[in-house]
Each structure stands twice: as C-alpha cells, then as structure tokens.
Amino acid sequence: QANFTPFALEQLEGRVYELAPHQQIMCDVLDRVISGEIKRLIINVPPGYAKTAIAVWAFVARGFAINPSSKFLHISYSDTLVNDNSSNIRDIINSSDYQSLFPYMSFHPDTQAKGLWKTNRGGAFRAASSGGAITGFRAGLIGSSIFSGAMIVDDPLKPDDAYSETVRGFINGRWKNVFRSRLASPDVPVIVIMQRLHIDDFTSHLLNNSGEEWHHLVLPAYIAGNKPYQHEGRAIPIPYDLPSGSLWPQKYDDATALDLMSDGQYSQRPIKDGGEFFGEAQLLVEGRPAVLENRVDQVYAVIDTALKDGLEHDGTAVTYFAHNKIAGIPLVVLDYDVLQISGDLLDTWLPTVEHRLEQLARDTNSRQGSIGIWIEDKASGTVLIQQAQRKGMNVYAIDGALTALGKDGRALSVSGYVNRGMVKISAGVYDKVCVYRGVSRNHFLTQICGFRVGAKTPHGMDLLDSFVYGVAIGLGDSFGY
Incomplete structure (x- = not known):
C-alpha cells in the first residue's frame, strides 16, 4: 500500500x-x-x-x-x-x-x-x-x-x-x-x-x-x-x-x-459538549504525564461513595494523590479506581484502598508515608467512616462546608489550582483503562475532562468528586477549599 x-x-x-x-x-x-x-x-x-x-x-x-x-x-x-x-x-x-x-x-x-x-x-x-x-x-x-x-x-x-x-x-x-x-x-x-x-x-x-x-x-x-x-x-x-x-x-x-x-x-480523546472545564492539556506536562523524579512529601486517598446501591445509581470512586509542600509538582494524581459495590461490602473493600495507598507511599518514597483516607460524609460514606475509625484506620470525613458547595461550586473552588499548573497526572493514571458500567475506557480522563459547569451532571461522574475533593484537601486552605 x-x-x-x-x-x-x-x-x-x-x-x-x-x-x-x-x-x-x-x-x-x-x-x-x-x-x-x-x-x-x-x-x-x-x-x-x-x-x-x-x-x-x-x-x-x-x-x-x-x-x-x-x-x-x-x-x-x-x-x-x-x-x-x-x-x-x-x-x-x-x-x-x-x-x-x-x-x-x-x-x-x-x-x-x-x-x-x-x-x-x-x-x-x-x-x-x-x-x-x-x-x-x-x-x-x-x-x-x-x-x-x-x-x-x-x-x-x-x-x-x-x-x-x-x-x-x-x-x-x-x-x-x-x-x-x-x-x-x-x-x-x-x-x-x-x-x-x-x-x-x-x-x-x-x-x-x-x-x-x-x-x-x-x-x-x-x-x-x-x-x-x-x-x-x-x-x-x-x-x-x-x-x-x-x-x-x-x-x-x-x-x-x-x-x-x-x-x-x-x-482522538473526545469530550462531552459544552466546553471543557478541566482540560487534559492542563493535567499534563508539555503533553506528557508527570514524572516524579524526587521523593514526595505525602500520599493520601479520597473516596466518594455511592448514594444508593444498584447499577442505575452512582458508583464508588477512589483517587490517590501525591502531595509536595515545597519542591516539585504540588499535587500529582497517582492512581484511581471506580466500581459499583453494595454498601454492606464497603467495609471489607476499604482495606484494599489502604493497602494500595501504602504501596504508593513506598513507590514514591514518601517522606511522611500515607497520611490517610478522606471520605465524603454522607449516605454510605458516613457509616464507612465510623466503621473504619473504630478499627483505628486513618480515615477522615471531608469537611461539610466543602461537600455543601455542590459539584459546580466545588469545581470552581479548585479550578485556580488546576489552571495554574499545580495539579498533574501520572502515567499510571494517563494509561489506565478499566471496566465500569460495562464500558472499558480511561474513566478518569473521561469524567474530569467531560465535566461542564452549569450542565446537568449525569450519573457516573464519581471520579470527578473524588478528584475535586482531593485537590481541595491537598492545596486548599484550612477549610479545604
């Protein structure tokens, strides 16, 4: 040819x-x-x-x-x-x-x-x-x-x-x-x-x-x-x-x-209509995923749990972050996962998140190791927080003032950090493809880059919440945004 x-x-x-x-x-x-x-x-x-x-x-x-x-x-x-x-x-x-x-x-x-x-x-x-x-x-x-x-x-x-x-x-x-x-x-x-x-x-x-x-x-x-x-x-x-x-x-x-x-x-990475709010280019370094060349200060995870069980409802999403307070990229997304899991199984699933976080702490040579897991304090998340804390796990509730803002408000509150290049994604996130709701794709990029302020947000945007919460926790003020 x-x-x-x-x-x-x-x-x-x-x-x-x-x-x-x-x-x-x-x-x-x-x-x-x-x-x-x-x-x-x-x-x-x-x-x-x-x-x-x-x-x-x-x-x-x-x-x-x-x-x-x-x-x-x-x-x-x-x-x-x-x-x-x-x-x-x-x-x-x-x-x-x-x-x-x-x-x-x-x-x-x-x-x-x-x-x-x-x-x-x-x-x-x-x-x-x-x-x-x-x-x-x-x-x-x-x-x-x-x-x-x-x-x-x-x-x-x-x-x-x-x-x-x-x-x-x-x-x-x-x-x-x-x-x-x-x-x-x-x-x-x-x-x-x-x-x-x-x-x-x-x-x-x-x-x-x-x-x-x-x-x-x-x-x-x-x-x-x-x-x-x-x-x-x-x-x-x-x-x-x-x-x-x-x-x-x-x-x-x-x-x-x-x-x-x-x-x-x-x-060749299509996005939803309405003009992207978080662009893929903003999350990359000169068109490529971020490379962590030095030790990071700390790693943590953020979980957004489903409101209800069932395929027709939201899923449970977790996003893992590396945070640098002084040198290097301030915040790097290390990994993500999204799944549909019934509320009564979340308690047995949470230790796998803790294990993955500890593994990422070792991989990034984190100075402070893992500093814990933040969970949205609502619905099944409330019960999960209580169960985890009784077991002595480093689990924290996301501040109510931040959760009360709503999706648009939360996205707007952290947009400045993303626009200033303070938040990047690793190759592990950029290259990851997983099956969710029967569809195999990079759900992180699809959800984050598919978000539109003012548009009706469909089900299946769970990673967006865990991402925005994570940016607010890592880079926000004492109130988390």
Missing part, C-alpha cells in the same frame, strides 16, 4: 507524492487487511491528514488491481462525500498509467453512476450515506481465497451531529441493524476510519458493544513520547514508533499541534 498510494495520488494530483511517517503507518496496517490478517480495523486520525485518500481512494483502486472481481461498499455521512470519493477512484483507475499496469481492470460499459458501478470481471463499487438505504449489495465474496473487497466506513457521523444523542444513537445502531448484514460473509474485512467526535461515537460503540475485537490504530495530532494510546473495550492496539512532537510536521509545527490537542478531533 505504501508503494501504491503515492502512485495513485499522483494520478489525481499530477505531482510527486511523498508519504509522511503517519501515512506510512496507515499503509502498513492496510496491507494487513489485504493479506487477510486483519478483519476488523478502526483507524482514528485527525481531519486533513489524508485518511480518505489513503484508506478509500488508493485502497479501493489497489483492491481492484489485485482482484477485479472485488466488491466494495463505501459508507460516509453524506451522499456528496461518497460520490466524490467514487469519482476519484474511477479517475485513478481510468488513468493511463494505471491502465498500462493493470489493463485487465476496466469498467462495465453499462454502469456509469457514481453511486454504483461495476467492473468487466464482475466486481462492483457501491457508495452510500450512513443513514440511507443500503439494499441489494454486499461487500466481498463468499469463500474467496484472495482479497475480494471490503466495507469501508469513513466518518459515518457528521461533525455537527456528534452531540445529538438521537442522531448519534441512530448511526451507532446501523452497525447491528444494517451495516453488518451487508457483508457477504463475516470474513469480509471492515475498515472504519474516522476522527473521534464524542465519547459515545461510532468508534466507542464498536469497541464496547459490537461483540467483536477490532484492531485499533490511533494517531493524535501530537505524539507525547513513544507511549501507546489508551484503548477501550475489545480493542487490539496497533503499536507504532513515532518521535515525540507533531504527527505531521509539514502540516503543523509542534506548538500548533500541541495546541490542537484540546480538541477531541485532533487528540
């Missing part, structure tokens, strides 16, 4: 095309689709990084060169886009250079429509919008011993519709209700290439709800060290080796690319 793509794009643009490193990576992964190694592939990459040119135009043109009997189904959010892509593929195939190399690949004379055309070897290309009817056509061939086509979904959701729960849910539902049935057999490959637009977008839906494993390639606009991206659900991560800095230096310099990372379309 890396050799064919520049050739294909030169037919369209009339100039020599040189692949950027990230484009080479995409091509290498697409080779694994052609070979049959990968059956389900998701590529997340920012807009304007040549994803469509590589994974649609060049890939389809190459597929027909390999097997003119191939059948491709191409889906995107609008008829205009898929028809334009169809025209570009035809132009590549019709070019004199392509025909000189692959003279056996030609179009059936009776098919000229952009939305559906056929080859003289029984192959076909169908273009359709993600919300439209897709009947009478299936991608790939049954029982083929060589590559025979694919379903290629390129940005199934219009960016303007990303925050419409109705539209987003409709498109997500199309996988089960429509798209999957348009494969000639389950062995026909599916390629989804898209920018991330929402935490519950098509990528998230496939990884968490399709019931299948997906090879997952994630290319953010800025590469923060040679660290693998965090994946969710049933992802099979595709590693790569790119230098730190801008993903495409010829397009954006490092500073610009880093600035773009506040946008989920470029970071």
Whole structure:
C-alpha cells in the first residue's frame, strides 16, 4: 500500500507524492487487511491528514488491481462525500498509467453512476450515506481465497451531529441493524476510519458493544513520547514508533499541534459538549504525564461513595494523590479506581484502598508515608467512616462546608489550582483503562475532562468528586477549599 498510494495520488494530483511517517503507518496496517490478517480495523486520525485518500481512494483502486472481481461498499455521512470519493477512484483507475499496469481492470460499459458501478470481471463499487438505504449489495465474496473487497466506513457521523444523542444513537445502531448484514460473509474485512467526535461515537460503540475485537490504530495530532494510546473495550492496539512532537510536521509545527490537542478531533480523546472545564492539556506536562523524579512529601486517598446501591445509581470512586509542600509538582494524581459495590461490602473493600495507598507511599518514597483516607460524609460514606475509625484506620470525613458547595461550586473552588499548573497526572493514571458500567475506557480522563459547569451532571461522574475533593484537601486552605 505504501508503494501504491503515492502512485495513485499522483494520478489525481499530477505531482510527486511523498508519504509522511503517519501515512506510512496507515499503509502498513492496510496491507494487513489485504493479506487477510486483519478483519476488523478502526483507524482514528485527525481531519486533513489524508485518511480518505489513503484508506478509500488508493485502497479501493489497489483492491481492484489485485482482484477485479472485488466488491466494495463505501459508507460516509453524506451522499456528496461518497460520490466524490467514487469519482476519484474511477479517475485513478481510468488513468493511463494505471491502465498500462493493470489493463485487465476496466469498467462495465453499462454502469456509469457514481453511486454504483461495476467492473468487466464482475466486481462492483457501491457508495452510500450512513443513514440511507443500503439494499441489494454486499461487500466481498463468499469463500474467496484472495482479497475480494471490503466495507469501508469513513466518518459515518457528521461533525455537527456528534452531540445529538438521537442522531448519534441512530448511526451507532446501523452497525447491528444494517451495516453488518451487508457483508457477504463475516470474513469480509471492515475498515472504519474516522476522527473521534464524542465519547459515545461510532468508534466507542464498536469497541464496547459490537461483540467483536477490532484492531485499533490511533494517531493524535501530537505524539507525547513513544507511549501507546489508551484503548477501550475489545480493542487490539496497533503499536507504532513515532518521535515525540507533531504527527505531521509539514502540516503543523509542534506548538500548533500541541495546541490542537484540546480538541477531541485532533487528540482522538473526545469530550462531552459544552466546553471543557478541566482540560487534559492542563493535567499534563508539555503533553506528557508527570514524572516524579524526587521523593514526595505525602500520599493520601479520597473516596466518594455511592448514594444508593444498584447499577442505575452512582458508583464508588477512589483517587490517590501525591502531595509536595515545597519542591516539585504540588499535587500529582497517582492512581484511581471506580466500581459499583453494595454498601454492606464497603467495609471489607476499604482495606484494599489502604493497602494500595501504602504501596504508593513506598513507590514514591514518601517522606511522611500515607497520611490517610478522606471520605465524603454522607449516605454510605458516613457509616464507612465510623466503621473504619473504630478499627483505628486513618480515615477522615471531608469537611461539610466543602461537600455543601455542590459539584459546580466545588469545581470552581479548585479550578485556580488546576489552571495554574499545580495539579498533574501520572502515567499510571494517563494509561489506565478499566471496566465500569460495562464500558472499558480511561474513566478518569473521561469524567474530569467531560465535566461542564452549569450542565446537568449525569450519573457516573464519581471520579470527578473524588478528584475535586482531593485537590481541595491537598492545596486548599484550612477549610479545604
């Protein structure tokens, strides 16, 4: 694919095309689709990084060169886009250079429509919008011993519709209700290439709800060290080796690319609508997790317990902090956990938090060790505090004045510390993915960066409370904020 793509794009643009490193990576992964190694592939990459040119135009043109009997189904959010892509593929195939190399690949004379055309070897290309009817056509061939086509979904959701729960849910539902049935057999490959637009977008839906494993390639606009991206659900991560800095230096310099990372379309870490209050960039050090190079002064944990038991209610969250009073980063989040646990089991669960805290104290060479656990003094938390204190555990109730502020008030009270760069997260937090409410993702970043002042706060924002309480306890005044 890396050799064919520049050739294909030169037919369209009339100039020599040189692949950027990230484009080479995409091509290498697409080779694994052609070979049959990968059956389900998701590529997340920012807009304007040549994803469509590589994974649609060049890939389809190459597929027909390999097997003119191939059948491709191409889906995107609008008829205009898929028809334009169809025209570009035809132009590549019709070019004199392509025909000189692959003279056996030609179009059936009776098919000229952009939305559906056929080859003289029984192959076909169908273009359709993600919300439209897709009947009478299936991608790939049954029982083929060589590559025979694919379903290629390129940005199934219009960016303007990303925050419409109705539209987003409709498109997500199309996988089960429509798209999957348009494969000639389950062995026909599916390629989804898209920018991330929402935490519950098509990528998230496939990884968490399709019931299948997906090879997952994630290319953010800025590469923060040679660290693998965090994946969710049933992802099979595709590693790569790119230098730190801008993903495409010829397009954006490092500073610009880093600035773009506040946008989920470029970071590939989508956030909820309404403008982020705590930004991921604020919690990182030049785009990377904080590194604790020296001893810390103390470590502690903060717990926010569920109001009620049951899956439909809040969970119990714990966040672990390292605090430095004089030198170093004032406050670093070391770890987190979030789970749904019945109130009568909290008493037996709490010692595991104490054990983890002691372990973190050793790992960070904490001068004062663990200074204890703070728990919100309400509902099941009140009982938990009393039980723990009777056992002699270092457990404290969070000040009532702080809990009385409400989510918005608490977030506002500590926002200055975050905005001034006094609060950072460790690699342990940045890289952590866990299952909560049946969804596998980095729930810490999703909740903290997904919080919006003034917006109705949904259930499942338990880590936000433990984080905000922890910042107030570590950096606030004598009242905790």
